[in-house]
Amino acid sequence: MLSIKHHLVAYGQSTIIQDLNLDVKKNEIVAVVGRNGMGKTTLMKSLVGMTPTKGGEVSLDGTDLTRLKSFQRVRAGLGFVPQGRMIFPTLTVRENIETGLAAVGEKKVPEDLYEMFPVLKEMQNRRGGNLSGGQQQQLAIARALATRPKVLLLDEPTEGIQPNIIKEIAQTLRRIRDERGLSILVSEQVLSFVMDAADRILVIEKGAIVHEENRAEADQEKIASYLAV
Amino acid sequence: MFDGYTSTELMSIFAMQGFAGLSLFSVFVLMALGLAIIFGQMGVINMAHGEFMILGAYTTYLTSGFFQSYLPGLFGGYFFIAMVLAFLICAALGALVEWLMIRHLYHRPLDTLLATWGLSLIMQQAYRSIFGAREVGVDLPEWMMGAIQVTDMVDLPINGLFVMIIALSVAVGVYLLMYRSGYGKKVRAVVQNRPMAEGVGINSAGIDRATFALGCGIAGIAGAAFTMIGSTGPSSGQAYIVDTFLVVVFGGAQSLIGTIVSAFGISQAQSTMEFFLSGSMAKVLTLLVVIGILMIRPEGLMALKVRR
Ligand SMILES: Nc1ncnc2c1ncn2[C@@H]1O[C@H](COP(=O)(O)OP(=O)(O)O)[C@@H](O)[C@H]1O
Ligand SMILES: [Mg+2]
Numbered sequence A: 001m002l003s004i005k006h007h008l009v010a011y012g013q014s015t016i017i018q019d020l021n022l023d024v025k026k027n028e029i030v031a032v033v034g035r036n037g038m039g040k041t042t043l044m045k046s047l048v049g050m051t052p053t054k055g056g057e058v059s060l061d062g063t064d065l066t067r068l069k070s071f072q073r074v075r076a077g078l079g080f081v082p083q084g085r086m087i088f089p090t091l092t093v094r095e096n097i098e099t100g101l102a103a104v105g106e107k108k109v110p111e112d113l114y115e116m117f118p119v120l121k122e123m124q125n126r127r128g129g130n131l132s133g134g135q136q137q138q139l140a141i142a143r144a145l146a147t148r149p150k151v152l153l154l155d156e157p158t159e160g161i162q163p164n165i166i167k168e169i170a171q172t173l174r175r176i177r178d179e180r181g182l183s184i185l186v187s188e189q190v191l192s193f194v195m196d197a198a199d200r201i202l203v204i205e206k207g208a209i210v211h212e213e214n215r216a217e218a219d220q221e222k223i224a225s226y227l228a229v
Numbered sequence B: 001m002f003d004g005y006t007s008t009e010l011m012s013i014f015a016m017q018g019f020a021g022l023s024l025f026s027v028f029v030l031m032a033l034g035l036a037i038i039f040g041q042m043g044v045i046n047m048a049h050g051e052f053m054i055l056g057a058y059t060t061y062l063t064s065g066f067f068q069s070y071l072p073g074l075f076g077g078y079f080f081i082a083m084v085l086a087f088l089i090c091a092a093l094g095a096l097v098e099w100l101m102i103r104h105l106y107h108r109p110l111d112t113l114l115a116t117w118g119l120s121l122i123m124q125q126a127y128r129s130i131f132g133a134r135e136v137g138v139d140l141p142e143w144m145m146g147a148i149q150v151t152d153m154v155d156l157p158i159n160g161l162f163v164m165i166i167a168l169s170v171a172v173g174v175y176l177l178m179y180r181s182g183y184g185k186k187v188r189a190v191v192q193n194r195p196m197a198e199g200v201g202i203n204s205a206g207i208d209r210a211t212f213a214l215g216c217g218i219a220g221i222a223g224a225a226f227t228m229i230g231s232t233g234p235s236s237g238q239a240y241i242v243d244t245f246l247v248v249v250f251g252g253a254q255s256l257i258g259t260i261v262s263a264f265g266i267s268q269a270q271s272t273m274e275f276f277l278s279g280s281m282a283k284v285l286t287l288l289v290v291i292g293i294l295m296i297r298p299e300g301l302m303a304l305k306v307r308r
Helices: A040-048 A070-076 A093-104 A111-116 A118-122 A133-146 A163-180 A191-197 A220-227 B007-042 B049-070 B072-100 B109-131 B158-180 B182-192 B194-199 B204-226 B238-251 B256-276 B279-296
Strands: A002-011 A014-024 A029-033 A055-060 A078-081 A151-155 A183-188 A200-205 A208-214 B147-149 B155-157
Touching: A002 A040, A014 A040, A014 A183, A014 A208, A029 A163, A029 A191, A029 A220, A040 A070, A040 A078, A040 A151, A040 A183, A070 A078, A070 A093, A070 B194, A078 A133, A093 A133, A093 B182, A111 A118, A111 A133, A111 A163, A118 A133, A133 A151, A133 A163, A163 A183, A163 A191, A183 A191, A191 A220, A200 A220, A208 A220, B007 B049, B007 B155, B007 B158, B007 B182, B007 B204, B007 B238, B007 B256, B049 B072, B049 B109, B049 B204, B049 B238, B072 B204, B147 B158, B155 B158, B158 B182, B158 B204, B158 B256, B182 B194, B182 B204, B194 B204, B238 B256, B238 B279, B256 B279
Parallel strands: A029 A183, A029 A200, A078 A151, A151 A183
Antiparallel strands: A002 A014, A002 A055, A200 A208, B147 B155
């Protein structure tokens, strides 16, 4: 579904991601785990086009994204939930979701989104900036889903979220995948979350994939050792 | 400065000057709206905004001339046509300027200042070549002349009232556009977080062009209104650009209501004080008060209060 070949990203002279290869299959949830500064955000942002890519190819369901701008990649089927959520603070909850709808030419927030996130319906007229962290995370996911993505990218969705809500987010991701039949690529540092949510786990270090396992047979201690500081 | 006036005289003077200031208020509101929309969306200060206004004024002048020569029977309605034309022509030129020039300079605020200033000089020279250096004026249709007499001493000029209604209608229209339409939602998203707006599928470059065109179009309407209070010359826009900056900064660049209140305050203060003092003294006093208030409220009169 999402295919990344010889991906190369650099900020000026410093190369962050070099020759990264990664495939996300249809209906699959792939987690990329790694410590701070290992290049997770750089990878995600470069995939959605917020950070320029120096080389390689990214294609989505057969469409070449390499030369597309950010908004065109989103319209081609890439949904993005950034680190820190980046809700539009003075827009209401409903308006935040509606910004995503514009990409697919819809006007009204579909009921199924509110069904998935009932709290957003309750708060639809509040300003996005006044929501709690967990609620903002739901809003960011709903906003991304409004663009009707084929692949959903999430960058550290558990950052700054209370532990009891982290489990809920993992469930939500699986539910989204099951109900909508899309693929998910999520970056993380929290191992328990990854074990709950992902089908396949990749470890990223200094911008390269250094380890890969299916969740079912995953060696938790080994992955944890990569995450230990 | 009020020595030698009775209190009823003073009241009448304030009222008269206040009403006389209505047209100025309208021009300020329209100019400030356009400037603030463009600045708010893309952080570009359009130094040629006054020249866009003058383009609208020349458009109005040409339209009135056309009606006088070819459609004298419909002369009473020329102003409406002129307004629409002024909006469309200025918006089209604005879109062109954005595409040719501004979009290449977004990350260089100082360069946009210089570039739009250069544009203002080019536009002034173009007006001089096309329309000549002499100022031109329009004839008012009959129904706009005269005044409504409120009391013995106080007259309400009809054209001032009419232009004010137009200015406020445009302000309401802009409000609805920004807060009730899909376009406005995209504008607000881009203003708050441009990369994220792109990340939800909004074409921010397209929004920029539309917004620049809209701001310039509104300057065109300001130009149509301007023909009611002054005659139009190649560099008449210059006198207004500074006052308009003042209005925008004083009102708070993000606040529509703030802009209107500030336009009202500044136009009224100038108009009223000009009766008692010289024009430049009135300007100095206005400026002092504005600076004083900005020292207390640096974000402008009415900054929106939200967590960011
Ligand atoms: N805008 C930037 N300019 C230069 N270097 C950057 C920039 N953003 C991130 N980096 C560097 O890239 C590396 C990877 O960062 P990042 O992708 O944010 O990691 P992670 O999301 O895994 O914590 C870090 O060494 C960081 O310092
Ligand atoms: Mg990160």
